[in-house]
Amino acid sequence: MKALNRRKLISVSAVLAVASLTATAVPANAAEVGVSSSVIKLGMTLPMTGAASLGYNKIPGAAKAYFDYLNANGGVNGRKITLVVKDDRYVPTEAVARTNELILKDKVMALLAPLGTANVKAVASSVNPGRRGVPVLFVNTGFSGFADVKKYPTTFAILPSYIMEAKIMGQYIKENFAGKKIGLLYQDDDFGSDALAGFQTAGVNFAVKVPYAAGSQGAAAAAGWITKFKAAEADVVILFGVSSATSAMLGTAAVLKYAPQWMLGSVGGDATTIKLTGVPAGVLYNAIGFSPVPATTDMNDEYIKLFSDIYAKAVPGSVFDLNVLLGMNTAFMTAQALKAAGQNPTRKSLIAVLKTKGATLANSALTPVGYSANSHVGLTGYWIGKYSPAGDLLPVGGTYVTYTTDSGSGAVVKSTYKRPAMPAKGLPN
Amino acid sequence: MRKQRLVALLSASALVTGIIVSIPVAANAAPACDGKSPIQSCVGVTSDGAPYSMMVPANFNGTVALYSHGYRYNIDIPAGIPLIGGYKVTNTPEPVPGGNAAVAQYFFSQGIAVMGSGFARQGWNPDSAIATNVELIGEFKAKFPTTTKVVAWGSSLGGVITQGLAEKYPNLISAAAPMCMADNIAPQLTGAGDFLWGLKVLFDPTIKGGNYSAGAAGNAEAYGDLVKVFTIMGKLQAALATGAWPDTSSATGKALAAGGVPSRSALLLLGLMAGLPTQSAHFDSIRGPEGPLKLTFPLALSPALAILENGTNAAALAVLATQDVELQAGGAIFDNTKTDYAARIDTERVIFNAALSGNTVIDALLGALSAANPGAPRAVGNATAIAKMNALHSNTGKINVPTILMTGVADPITPAGASQRVVNAYAEQFANEKLAAFAAYKTTRSYVAPVNKLLMLWNMTPSKGYTTFTDAGSPITTTPAASGTNHCNFTSAQLVLVAKTLVSAGLTGKLPSGGPIVSAGRKAGNLVVDKDFYAPLLKYYNQ
Numbered sequence: 009m010k011a012l013n014r015r016k017l018i019s020v021s022a023v024l025a026v027a028s029l030t031a032t033a034v035p036a037n038a039a040e041v042g043v044s045s046s047v048i049k050l051g052m053t054l055p056m057t058g059a060a061s062l063g064y065n066k067i068p069g070a071a072k073a074y075f076d077y078l079n080a081n082g083g084v085n086g087r088k089i090t091l092v093v094k095d096d097r098y099v100p101t102e103a104v105a106r107t108n109e110l111i112l113k114d115k116v117m118a119l120l121a122p123l124g125t126a127n128v129k130a131v132a133s134s135v136n137p138g139r140r141g142v143p144v145l146f147v148n149t150g151f152s153g154f155a156d157v158k159k160y161p162t163t164f165a166i167l168p169s170y171i172m173e174a175k176i177m178g179q180y181i182k183e184n185f186a187g188k189k190i191g192l193l194y195q196d197d198d199f200g201s202d203a204l205a206g207f208q209t210a211g212v213n214f215a216v217k218v219p220y221a222a223g224s225q226g227a228a229a230a231a232g233w234i235t236k237f238k239a240a241e242a243d244v245v246i247l248f249g250v251s252s253a254t255s256a257m258l259g260t261a262a263v264l265k266y267a268p269q270w271m272l273g274s275v276g277g278d279a280t281t282i283k284l285t286g287v288p289a290g291v292l293y294n295a296i297g298f299s300p301v302p303a304t305t306d307m308n309d310e311y312i313k314l315f316s317d318i319y320a321k322a323v324p325g326s327v328f329d330l331n332v333l334l335g336m337n338t339a340f341m342t343a344q345a346l347k348a349a350g351q352n353p354t355r356k357s358l359i360a361v362l363k364t365k366g367a368t369l370a371n372s373a374l375t376p377v378g379y380s381a382n383s384h385v386g387l388t389g390y391w392i393g394k395y396s397p398a399g400d401l402l403p404v405g406g407t408y409v410t411y412t413t414d415s416g417s418g419a420v421v422k423s424t425y426k427r428p429a430m431p432a433k434g435l436p437n
Numbered sequence: 438m439r440k441q442r443l444v445a446l447l448s449a450s451a452l453v454t455g456i457i458v459s460i461p462v463a464a465n466a467a468p469a470c471d472g473k474s475p476i477q478s479c480v481g482v483t484s485d486g487a488p489y490s491m492m493v494p495a496n497f498n499g500t501v502a503l504y505s506h507g508y509r510y511n512i513d514i515p516a517g518i519p520l521i522g523g524y525k526v527t528n529t530p531e532p533v534p535g536g537n538a539a540v541a542q543y544f545f546s547q548g549i550a551v552m553g554s555g556f557a558r559q560g561w562n563p564d565s566a567i568a569t570n571v572e573l574i575g576e577f578k579a580k581f582p583t584t585t586k587v588v589a590w591g592s593s594l595g596g597v598i599t600q601g602l603a604e605k606y607p608n609l610i611s612a613a614a615p616m617c618m619a620d621n622i623a624p625q626l627t628g629a630g631d632f633l634w635g636l637k638v639l640f641d642p643t644i645k646g647g648n649y650s651a652g653a654a655g656n657a658e659a660y661g662d663l664v665k666v667f668t669i670m671g672k673l674q675a676a677l678a679t680g681a682w683p684d685t686s687s688a689t690g691k692a693l694a695a696g697g698v699p700s701r702s703a704l705l706l707l708g709l710m711a712g713l714p715t716q717s718a719h720f721d722s723i724r725g726p727e728g729p730l731k732l733t734f735p736l737a738l739s740p741a742l743a744i745l746e747n748g749t750n751a752a753a754l755a756v757l758a759t760q761d762v763e764l765q766a767g768g769a770i771f772d773n774t775k776t777d778y779a780a781r782i783d784t785e786r787v788i789f790n791a792a793l794s795g796n797t798v799i800d801a802l803l804g805a806l807s808a809a810n811p812g813a814p815r816a817v818g819n820a821t822a823i824a825k826m827n828a829l830h831s832n833t834g835k836i837n838v839p840t841i842l843m844t845g846v847a848d849p850i851t852p853a854g855a856s857q858r859v860v861n862a863y864a865e866q867f868a869n870e871k872l873a874a875f876a877a878y879k880t881t882r883s884y885v886a887p888v889n890k891l892l893m894l895w896n897m898t899p900s901k902g903y904t905t906f907t908d909a910g911s912p913i914t915t916t917p918a919a920s921g922t923n924h925c926n927f928t929s930a931q932l933v934l935v936a937k938t939l940v941s942a943g944l945t946g947k948l949p950s951g952g953p954i955v956s957a958g959r960k961a962g963n964l965v966v967d968k969d970f971y972a973p974l975l976k977y978y979n980q
Contacts, residue, residue: 101723125787198790
């Protein structure tokens with residue numbers, strides 16, 4: 009036991025107070041994990057290799073492209089951003105191991121854009137970023153539960169929830185396909201549970217619902233799904249699954265000449281990824297799709313123009329698609345949050361700024377972010393589009409009409425959100 | 438515990454104690470010593486009839502390390518029982534863990550004596566074993582009056598005994614190191630009961646799984662259960678790829694099979710609801726063979742294989758410890774009439790959704806296992822027996838002396854959560870001590886900071902994964918168990934680190950912190966000091 013008399017206690021307090029003042033006066037003297045005088049280190053785990061990586065493995069490159077652009081323009085308050093990327097192959101136990109490495113060995117300040125509901129849940133329960141105070145920014149999953157600040161105090165969603173998406177789909181179905189037989193393909197986990205909840209709230213009655221277990225998707229399985237949709241005489245088939253399920257279904261449908269009205273959920277709706285699997289672009293033509301961010305071909309949009317320019321220089325020859333846009337948007341939002349978190353950002357100040365100012369951070373999405381003290385819900389809506397003959401998702405009627413709702417029983421309404429102008433040169437202000 | 442491991446453990450123990458156990462000693466007499474140098478060996482028997490062994494170096498410096506061995510079955514096991522057949526009840530003293538030569542060498546080189554009791558009864562015995570240890574400490578001090586410090590350590594059940602000694606008699610020991618410590622008996626046997634009950638209602642309704650008869654009849658029932666459980670495990674292993682169900686399956690199981698539920702998913706769900714780790718000696722739930730199963734294997738198969746391996750390791754103790762404690766308590770001690778298994782796996786069902794074959798299958802399994810299904814009757818415990826079980830010694834987790842905990846994060850028998858419970862209790866204790874210190878400062882104007890008295894060493898599994906495959910893509914299960922897996926699977930270097938830290942803490946009253954212990958843990962092999970690591974508590978605490 010160490011005894012400390014009052015005089016010593018006072019002098020220690022005085023030293024601490026002086027140290028505190030000194031730290032405030034000298035911005036470059038940071039003491040947070042992952043933050044040095046010249047660098048802020050962030051970490052990301054994603055499927056970079058293997059069957060589940062297609063499309064998603066472009067996200068880190070896209071984020072790096074933006075961070076490189078940012079660093080070349082002064083970084084955040086003079087600090088460069090470095091991004092450490094680990095391959096989790098979409099396996100939860102591996103995501104846990106790699107995230108542990110990021111936190112304990114690489115000592116990153118924050119985790120960025122982890123992908124997959126199971127992976128994020130596994131990390132939440134085994135690595136405990138919430139307990140450690142490690143920010144988990146902009147998770148790439150629309151599972152509605154991640155908005156729960158009590159269960160996931162440091163995790164922030166970014167994608168609209170699957171419940172919101174299903175509700176907006178349901179509204180569209182009621183307005184455009186009344187009396188038609190509707191079929192649904194969904195992943196038989198929390199991803200699909202959220203979708204079912206949203207469709208139920210929207211009052212959609214399905215002629216047939218076909219679940220598939222994660223990892224079971226493929227051409228053989230797709231042939232079985234088609235048999236079920238055909239038997240139910242489905243006029244409209246909703247594909248609410250991951251890209252590999254959507255691709256398997258569309259590819260097999262093309263071979264079997266099965267052509268209902270397709271409606272694609274946003275998770276599996278990236279045309280570039282689908283086409284990479286050999287699905288002809290024509291199969292996508294007139295399919296209905298949903299997106300919270302502008303069309304990736306919309307060069308009139310200031311974000312798309314800037315991001316696509318940056319990406320083209322950073323990764324020449326790579327298609328600027330939805331995954332790239334989401335990756336760059338994530339990096340862009342992160343930069344702004346770090347800037348807003350103060351001269352010497354800490355994990356605590358970063359989380360605090362997202363709670364208090366996160367909803368006002370500039371970003372490319374056409375619907376607002378819902379962060380507050382009580383909720384970490386991300387974007388809150390979609391615009392509805394159709395795929396062009398080339399496979400590009402374009403807004404129905406040529407202009408974006410966005411719809412917004414919540415993950416509960418709230419109505420689906422047209423959004424009045426006016427996206428703030430992009431900061432000059434796309435740099436945090 | 439596997440037969441091979443048990444035999445190895447007993448042989449190693451014999452290396453240390455073999456010379457001395459043959460000396461006849463009357464109960465409760467002073468220890469008989471051989472007077473040899475450089476190591477003097479003494480044996481004796483405490484008043485309860487427990488044989489003990491003391492080994493004292495010629496350069497004895499006044500410190501003695503008291504080791505408490507782990508669980509030993511308290512009935513002989515016939516040779517025909519798979520994996521553990523041929524075991525004979527033994528109360529051979531074990532003064533260092535498994536007779537580990539490196540550990541003994543360390544102690545003796547430092548002038549430190551070692552001792553340990555074989556305990557009067559085997560099976561679950563903390564009440565009597567703590568009393569035995571108290572008496573043993575007295576015997577040692579009487580024989581060696583220059584003794585100044587006693588430090589205590591133990592493994593598994595011995596960890597419970599060590600922690601219990603530290604809680605009840607902190608004046609007798611200067612430091613403690615419970616390793617791969619079990620939880621209290623109710624949480625431990627709840628997990629065991631959940632798993633056995635699940636195997637019974639799905640895969641073989643003739644398994645008793647508890648409520649064993651007294652005497653020889655009960656032994657026969659337990660032996661029968663062991664054979665049935667190991668047989669089921671063998672059949673599940675053979676059917677892992679196809680998902681076929683054992684021919685012994687219940688009507689409930691057969692209905693699930695007819696509904697397309699793979700048996701591997703059913704097994705995984707049972708393991709998850711019992712709290713078994715999803716990493717085992719050879720299955721990491723990370724790696725897959727090259728080729729088409731590269732992703733499917735870790736996602737859909739490996740977790741079930743890990744449960745298969747862990748469940749097989751844990752099953753023998755589950756059966757035999759249940760029978761033992763039932764005998765002590767006088768009736769059935771497992772009761773799951775109110776258990777909500779769906780709530781138990783609320784998080785795991787998402788994480789292992791692919792291996793569980795999706796929500797439709799999970800819901801079908803949970804429906805089959807629900808209390809509402811008459812085809813899966815719940816186990817009803819004997820209230821009096823449960824009360825008696827709960828009256829057996831329990832550790833609160835209070836830390837009175839400098840304490841080192843070490844455990845594997847994927848130990849299938851004494852889950853890491855047992856140590857986590859103590860870590861949690863101490864966090865609260867330390868916070869209260871701080872508050873008390875501040876309160877005292879207000880009146881005395883002298884601040885006395887509380888000193889940290891707990892060091893937690895987590896034996897991690899290799900982060901890059903460790904499952905290996907043949908060229909044909911089959912998993913290899915003949916390699917040594919990975920670190921952090923299996924029961925009390927520690928290397929000599931890890932044990933020596935604990936021994937050194939224990940002795941140092943006993944002498945100085947302080948535990949190492951910061952860089953030195955982090956570095957020492959890494960050098961000893963995958964031991965991590967991470968105050969923010971959190972092992973899940975046993976499912977008992979999440980009813």
